[in-house]
Amino acid sequence: AQSVTQLGSHVSVSEGALVLLRCNYSSSVPPYLFWYVQYPNQGLQLLLKYTTGATLVKGINGFEAEFKKSETSFHLTKPSAHMSDAAEYFCAVSSGGNNRLAFGKGNQVVVIP
Amino acid sequence: NAGVMQNPRHLVRRRGQEARLRCSPMKGHSHVYWYRQLPEEGLKFMVYLQKENIIDESGMPKERFSAEFPKEGPSILRIQQVVRGDSAAYFCASSPRQSTDTQYFGPGTRLTVL
Numbered sequence: 102a103q104s105v106t107q108l109g110s111h112v113s114v115s116e117g118a119l120v121l122l123r124c125n126y127s128s129s130v131p132p133y134l135f136w137y138v139q140y141p142n143q144g145l146q147l148l149l150k151y152t153t154g155a156t157l158v159k160g161i162n163g164f165e166a167e168f169k170k171s172e173t174s175f176h177l178t179k180p181s182a183h184m185s186d187a188a189e190y191f192c193a194v195s196s197g198g199n200n201r202l203a204f205g206k207g208n209q210v211v212v213i214p
Numbered sequence: 215n216a217g218v219m220q221n222p223r224h225l226v227r228r229r230g231q232e233a234r235l236r237c238s239p240m241k242g243h244s245h246v247y248w249y250r251q252l253p254e255e256g257l258k259f260m261v262y263l264q265k266e267n268i269i270d271e272s273g274m275p276k277e278r279f280s281a282e283f284p285k286e287g288p289s290i291l292r293i294q295q296v297v298r299g300d301s302a303a304y305f306c307a308s309s310p311r312q313s314t315d316t317q318y319f320g321p322g323t324r325l326t327v328l
Contacts, residue, residue: 206255
């Protein structure tokens with residue numbers, strides 16, 4: 102079975118500072134990994150995904166994530182936080198032919214002016 | 215290309231009533247997934263359907279919950295005899311094919327059971 106751990110339900114970051122959201126996964130087969138963002142009262146929007154190939158993945162809005170197999174991690178970063186980055190962020194994993202996405206509990210990001 | 219549509223966006227039901235949640239996938243998508251988001255929790259997989267077929271319902275509660283995706287029309291998630299614990303946000307996602315494809319999410323239906 103696959104699972105995702107996201108620590109720290111609430112994350113505060115100053116405007117212009119680095120955003121770092123941690124994601125560790127568990128999967129018995131090579132994983133597909135995703136980061137989604139959810140704005141209040143909206144659905145989830147895909148930020149970026151890793152399936153195969155290059156382990157550093159760039160997404161929308163200046164976000165990127167690096168797949169590290171040895172650490173079973175897929176941490177999300179953005180060099181400089183913007184006020185519009187305030188939202189909830191979810192890491193998710195699926196295992197190859199398994200269509201189920203397993204989500205972490207999410208990180209609520211607050212950007213401090 | 216319109217995104218995944220869900221309606222209603224908000225649904226209020228009294229205990230014991232039925233709730234019907236509808237999901238229209240993106241054009242060209244034949245795979246539909248339903249997820250439930252409880253307060254302070256991430257999304258939990260419920261069911262995966264293709265047209266006229268349930269492929270994986272391992273996340274569905276054994277009683278009161280059912281889902282369908284008919285040949286014509288939207289996918290329906292049906293909850294019979296709702297209880298307060300069913301209050302949650304229910305999200306639908308769709309993809310054009312299976313497995314490796316990105317799932318695109320709708321805005322969700324927020325169900326409140328009084």
